[in-house]
Amino acid sequence: MRRLISCGWIIAYRDGAHRLLRNGKVVVENDRVTHVTGGTVEGDFDQRLDLPDALLTPGLIDMHAHITSAPFDRSYVEDVGKPGFYFSGLPELLPAMGAALDDDAIRAATDFSVAELTRNGTTTVFDIGGPGDYTAQAIETAGLRAYIGEGYGSAKWRTRDGKRMSYDWKPDGGMNGLEAARDFAERIDGRANARLKGLMSPMQVAMVTPELLARTKAVAEDLDIPVTLHTAEAVFEFNEMIQREGLSPIEWLDAQDFLGDRVILGHTIFTSGNSWINYPGRDLDIIAQSGASVGHCAWVFSRRGIVMESFADYLDAGINMCLGSDTAPQSMLLAMRAGSILSKVATRDSRRASAREMFDAATLAPAKVLGRDDLGRIAPGAKADLVLWDGMGFSMTPLRDPLRNLVFSAQPEDIRHVMVDGDWLMTDRNLLKINEEHVTRGLQEAAERVWRNMGPGDWAGRGIDQLSPPELEDF
Numbered sequence: 001m002r003r004l005i006s007c008g009w010i011i012a013y014r015d016g017a018h019r020l021l022r023n024g025k026v027v028v029e030n031d032r033v034t035h036v037t038g039g040t041v042e043g044d045f046d047q048r049l050d051l052p053d054a055l056l057t058p059g060l061i062d063m064h065a066h067i068t069s070a071p072f073d074r075s076y077v078e079d080v081g082k083p084g085f086y087f088s089g090l091p092e093l094l095p096a097m098g099a100a101l102d103d104d105a106i107r108a109a110t111d112f113s114v115a116e117l118t119r120n121g122t123t124t125v126f127d128i129g130g131p132g133d134y135t136a137q138a139i140e141t142a143g144l145r146a147y148i149g150e151g152y153g154s155a156k157w158r159t160r161d162g163k164r165m166s167y168d169w170k171p172d173g174g175m176n177g178l179e180a181a182r183d184f185a186e187r188i189d190g191r192a193n194a195r196l197k198g199l200m201s202p203m204q205v206a207m208v209t210p211e212l213l214a215r216t217k218a219v220a221e222d223l224d225i226p227v228t229l230h231t232a233e234a235v236f237e238f239n240e241m242i243q244r245e246g247l248s249p250i251e252w253l254d255a256q257d258f259l260g261d262r263v264i265l266g267h268t269i270f271t272s273g274n275s276w277i278n279y280p281g282r283d284l285d286i287i288a289q290s291g292a293s294v295g296h297c298a299w300v301f302s303r304r305g306i307v308m309e310s311f312a313d314y315l316d317a318g319i320n321m322c323l324g325s326d327t328a329p330q331s332m333l334l335a336m337r338a339g340s341i342l343s344k345v346a347t348r349d350s351r352r353a354s355a356r357e358m359f360d361a362a363t364l365a366p367a368k369v370l371g372r373d374d375l376g377r378i379a380p381g382a383k384a385d386l387v388l389w390d391g392m393g394f395s396m397t398p399l400r401d402p403l404r405n406l407v408f409s410a411q412p413e414d415i416r417h418v419m420v421d422g423d424w425l426m427t428d429r430n431l432l433k434i435n436e437e438h439v440t441r442g443l444q445e446a447a448e449r450v451w452r453n454m455g456p457g458d459w460a461g462r463g464i465d466q467l468s469p470p471e472l473e474d475f
């Protein structure tokens, strides 16, 4: 299969950076880009697309997703929170919802997520760890590219009184979960023309033993796969590490010799210097020197009144900054937009974090930590993971500087075609591999069941209307 895509605007990659190619041509042969040129291309093609008004970009890479549950955040976690937990949703909101998720609900969320990701121009998703086999099947069916794993840990946190967190440590230290995750990663790695890859995901820095971290690192090196860990994501977790270890979460991971260039730290908001914790130290330097990356999810924190301080400062420290969605909506457009705006607010400087810095964080930075010089770019030899945007849509015109339009204006409706691995997943805004009405109705039905079943997972047995009172009273 040989395709020729001619476009008015192409974000093409050359000499280490994205560049703007006007009126260019991209040749796709099977699953890869073979030519990128502003000149002419000879030969026969099975398909020709001539789109003078369109913008062609590499597909976006979401480096922090929970596709088996994130859709249920919508209509539930917004506008609520507890001051004593510094507004984190982790102690109360998410456990109540998590306990109400039955297998069908998890499948409905997964089916919805793969459609939502495609509609938002995400072509590679890094999923932190849910029930793996169904996720793998859903990704394969949807045609997306994904790194997935099964999450595990040495402990689980919970609150018994709505005031403090306690930790239930597992007798095996989480080793059985780790070995199951290892088996899963080995089983799926390379499936679907290698669109599926494994990862290791010990869930949270406050819920792992040094032994589990060491074994995780050894397994990841052995399998040559990335590792991710939620870190410095809540004030209560930061304080727990200070009280337990006398070290910040980052300092403790460094002391365990865990950090390295295949590690993606999820969130990493509460680092030394952050105004919520006022902890002196050099966390950013530690991360940068270790080569570890950060998966920053601006939207989920800003909704809780929390911002990274700041994305631009993390970049300046030399950290490989990636972006993720984490919650609903699962949109890298929103991840880039919120990430940029909130960095500007945090630093009171409109020049950073720029559209280009955010676009790099959604493309080249993830490719770097994944060890993939064939992702996140349009260049000869790169995978044909492409998004075609309608350049004359209401939120894209006038078009002069495409990255600014994408980061600050574009809507999912501006995305016309999506290709992954040389295969069309969406054409003319129609998903080709997913029945959209089926997945949206399936999610609504599942959510109504989840909402009814919320009480048992809450320490006080509260139902959804107590945990998250509706905005409006009944008419």
Ligand SMILES: [Zn+2]
Binding pocket: 064, 065, 066, 128, 230, 266, 326
């Ligand atoms: Zn997460």
